[in-house]
Amino acid sequence: MKMNDFENLITQLFGVWLKEFENEGEYGFTHKVEKEIKVVAYATNLTPETVEKAHNSRADLLITHHDAWDFVYGMKEACEAELRKHDISHYFTHYPLDFVEFGTSTALFEQIKIDEITTFSTFKDNQEFPGIGLYHKPLSFMELKERLEQVLGEPVKAWENHDRPINKVGILTGAGNHTALIQYAKKQDCDAYITGEQSLYSVQYAKFAGIHLFVGSHTFTEIFGVENLVVRMKEIYPHLKMVKIQEEHIESYCV
Numbered sequence: 001m002k003m004n005d006f007e008n009l010i011t012q013l014f015g016v017w018l019k020e021f022e023n024e025g026e027y028g029f030t031h032k033v034e035k036e037i038k039v040v041a042y043a044t045n046l047t048p049e050t051v052e053k054a055h056n057s058r059a060d061l062l063i064t065h066h067d068a069w070d071f072v073y074g075m076k077e078a079c080e081a082e083l084r085k086h087d088i089s090h091y092f093t094h095y096p097l098d099f100v101e102f103g104t105s106t107a108l109f110e111q112i113k114i115d116e117i118t119t120f121s122t123f124k125d126n127q128e129f130p131g132i133g134l135y136h137k138p139l140s141f142m143e144l145k146e147r148l149e150q151v152l153g154e155p156v157k158a159w160e161n162h163d164r165p166i167n168k169v170g171i172l173t174g175a176g177n178h179t180a181l182i183q184y185a186k187k188q189d190c191d192a193y194i195t196g197e198q199s200l201y202s203v204q205y206a207k208f209a210g211i212h213l214f215v216g217s218h219t220f221t222e223i224f225g226v227e228n229l230v231v232r233m234k235e236i237y238p239h240l241k242m243v244k245i246q247e248e249h250i251e252s253y254c255v
Contacts, residue, residue: 217251
């Protein structure tokens with residue numbers, strides 16, 4: 001696959017979401033090398049470690065959900081230097097991947113075996129909205145917690161805030177911890193809300209509103225969206241080798 005082929009494919013897959021977030025720094029190349037792409041590595045985050053692992057896998061292109069954050073001071077510059085050193089292109093897609101129909105929230109719904117997605121996560125009027133899904137056969141609080149932990153491969157924080165079975169679930173992966181997002185899920189009659197970060201306010205509001213709150217990590221609630229993207233790439237370019245970069249569970253474990 002040539003770089004031009006990749007860029008055209010991204011346009012095809014994300015369509016209107018590229019226009020929605022044009023010039024907002026929510027997607028694009030951190031480093032671009034005009035060479036044949038044979039090996040694609042992917043991860044949630046751009047860090048020196050994921051660049052090094054991409055290099056060790058002989059990747060020509062690294063795809064991540066996140067760019068290196070400017071407020072993680074100095075890390076973006078270090079990543080760019082490593083990408084140049086190893087001659088690896090890097091492309092990230094943040095908000096477009098959050099809101100495209102095959103994106104991060106949809107992918108997590110698929111992983112936890114939801115029976116029906118009634119509303120995809122979306123962005124409109126400058127606001128984010130969670131995806132909504134249904135279990136036709138309801139789960140208990142512990143059943144959903146255990147299912148999430150198995151999928152994410154890490155402990156999940158969970159607050160049990162009512163005694164009803166779980167039929168309807170809201171998801172906004174990553175930093176979906178704003179109380180307005182939980183309120184939206186509650187207004188949609190969700191029994192549970194799943195995201196990748198928490199705050200005092202989100203925990204307080206979920207308790208007050210009477211909705212179960214499940215919090216995995218930002219990294220591992222979102223990796224499946226990146227995986228959905230590379231699966232679609234491989235369907236169109238089956239010769240590509242796809243390598244999943246194993247990231248550490250640094251948000252969940254501490255010594």
